[in-house]
Structure formats: C-alpha cells, structure tokens
Amino acid sequence: MLKKIVKWTVLVIATLVVTLATCSSTIFAAATSEPTPSWGSWDQTTITYKTSNTSSYYKSVWKNAVKRWNKVGVVQLKAAKGDEKADITLTSSQSLSTKSGKLAGYTNYSYLNKGNDDNKIVSAKSTLNRSLLTKYGYTKNQRTNVATHEIGHALGLSHSASKASVMYASDRYASIDHQDKVGLQDAYND
Ligand SMILES: [Zn+2]
Structure with a gap:
C-alpha cells in the first residue's frame, strides 16, 4: 500500500545572539517603525504549551513570558493538561552545543512550507x-525578555531591525513593543 505523504516539515533553528553589551542606557524607539515581520503562524489562535525539564525558576520565567503574549490579545497560550501533547515546549539547557554556545536562547520549529511568510x-x-x-549576569526580567523573544519565534515572528522590538536579534533589554503587537496581528488576522 502506498503511503501518502501528508505533510512536509522542515526543521530550522531561529537563533538569538547573545549581547555582551554592558550598556544600560535607555533605548529609544524609532519615530516610525515597521510591524515586526513574520515567517508563519499557527492555524488556531489557542495554542497549548508545556514547560518541561526545567527548574521552578525557569518555569516562572516562561510563565511570565507567556502572560506577556497573552496580554497582547491576538493568541492565547494555554498550559497543556496532563498527558496532552503541547504545541509549544518551553525548556532550558545547561549546555548548548549550537553556534559555539553563544546563544541566550533558541527555538526549533516544524512547519508546512507554503513558500512565503504564511x-x-x-x-x-x-x-x-x-x-x-548566568555567566553574563542576566536579571530575571532580562531572562524573561529572552524567553518572550523565543516564544515570539514559536508564534511565527521573525527578527526585527528595531532595537525597541522584543524580536531584535541580540538584545536583552526590550520587551513586547507596539510594532510586535501589530506584527502578530498581521500574522494572525489575514
Ligand atoms: Zn531570535
């Protein structure tokens, strides 16, 4: 019997490059900013997640990041119940072997390739x-910013050129900005 191929998934790694800057000056948003770009989206707007294999400290970092995205009001991230398979897995690792270990966080995903940003x-x-x-002294809020950035990837957002965006590639200081809300709306409301 022929097995029908029903989907084609591609694994890519979105990387968040660590910033070594010790500068603590205020970051000013550009006067006008483009919506944060996206590369895809989930079919549904209620998306399940689970935190796995990580400490209560990191569970709380992830939960705070989840709350931030839920507040935006475009998608709702809900904790998967019991043995239910979660759409998004949130975890931490003590040793990272990717890209010389210089990543604060990263996100793997699989998706159906539609050949565009959809x-x-x-x-x-x-x-x-x-x-x-720990090595670079990230505060809990900065770790939450990194977690928020990674969930942004898991929701379909790409990197932004704006330093005020949570999706700026190498920043620990920014949280969700207006342009990120608009970018998420664009990804889910079309
Ligand atoms: Zn990134």
Whole structure:
C-alpha cells in the first residue's frame, strides 16, 4: 500500500545572539517603525504549551513570558493538561552545543512550507541557555525578555531591525513593543 505523504516539515533553528553589551542606557524607539515581520503562524489562535525539564525558576520565567503574549490579545497560550501533547515546549539547557554556545536562547520549529511568510507552524520548542544567562549576569526580567523573544519565534515572528522590538536579534533589554503587537496581528488576522 502506498503511503501518502501528508505533510512536509522542515526543521530550522531561529537563533538569538547573545549581547555582551554592558550598556544600560535607555533605548529609544524609532519615530516610525515597521510591524515586526513574520515567517508563519499557527492555524488556531489557542495554542497549548508545556514547560518541561526545567527548574521552578525557569518555569516562572516562561510563565511570565507567556502572560506577556497573552496580554497582547491576538493568541492565547494555554498550559497543556496532563498527558496532552503541547504545541509549544518551553525548556532550558545547561549546555548548548549550537553556534559555539553563544546563544541566550533558541527555538526549533516544524512547519508546512507554503513558500512565503504564511507557513503553517505545527510544532515548536524554545530553549533558554542557563549557563550563558548566568555567566553574563542576566536579571530575571532580562531572562524573561529572552524567553518572550523565543516564544515570539514559536508564534511565527521573525527578527526585527528595531532595537525597541522584543524580536531584535541580540538584545536583552526590550520587551513586547507596539510594532510586535501589530506584527502578530498581521500574522494572525489575514
Ligand atoms: Zn531570535
């Protein structure tokens, strides 16, 4: 019997490059900013997640990041119940072997390739690099910013060129900005 291929998934890694800057000056948003770009979205706007294999400290970091995205009001992230399979897995790792370990966090995902920025996400896993976050003295709020950035990838957002965006590639200081809300709306409301 021929097995029908029903989907084509591609694994890519979205990387968040660590910033080594010790500057604590205020970051000013550009006067006008483009909506944060996206590469795909989930079919549904209620998306389940689970935190796995991580400490209560990191569970709380992830839960705070989840709350931030839920507040935006475009998607609702809900904790998966019991043995239910979660759409997004949120975890942390003590040792990261990717890209010389210089990543504060990263997100793996699989999606149905639609050949444009409208890919259909089918699963995602975001990981925080504990040793690096500790080594460079990230505060809990900064770790939450990194977690928020990684969930942004898991929801379909790409990197933004704006330093005020949570999706700026190498920043620990920014949280969700207006342009990120608009970018998420664009990804889910079309
Ligand atoms: Zn990133």
